[in-house]
Amino acid sequence: MSVEAIWIKILLFGACREAAGIEELDYQLAPSSTAESAWTELKNRFPDLARFDRSILMAVNEEHTGRDTILSSGDTLAIFPPVSGG
């Protein structure tokens, strides 16, 4: 990857965390990568995540966000199923 590659932290929660068997990882991505492209890479690494493809929600730096959000170095991307608190 080029010198401009970005590093992000990925957090997984709930059923996604269980399916991947990991709750936190640091990831290197190409510049201007979107949350969606991070998700695609993550699915390649943890194929069990694919079943969440249509339902997952994302947050960048603790704010709900869309999958087309462009990531910057140092961002924390959280990926999780629809919330079910209460």
Place this chain on the structure above:
Amino acid sequence: MHDIFEITREPIDKQGLEQRLLTGAAGAMVTFDGVVRNQTKGRPVVTLQYEAYVPMAIKEMERLGREIREKWPDVDRIGMIHRFGELKISESSVVIVITSPHRKVAFEACHYAIDRLKQTVPIWKKEVFADGEEWVEGSQGEITKQTI
């Protein structure tokens, strides 16, 4: 403003929360207490396991607090505590307290608060049955429509 938003692993002190929120201005206090039910669709539940994205959950509860104040400016105090970890039957998973000078606002705001909390605050629960376990999936449509 002395609203209270907390995520805790410890049992929720409901009375303590109510006392911390009472000011002389309140004429009504409505408390919603969400407790663990012993069955889901007839299948006996042993425990519920809650998981939280704590810093974001606090932020989302604070955001919900601001939303409530915009909709009901007469609200006096808002308190929300959500518990995580393993909970037994009849234990409280979430307590929401709203106070206001008159009852109508407190009832309405409290009802709204629990509905929205279930849509936006990043907390997940897993039902543990005698013969297996299952994550509960929330309704994501609402969150994408109203929050993003």
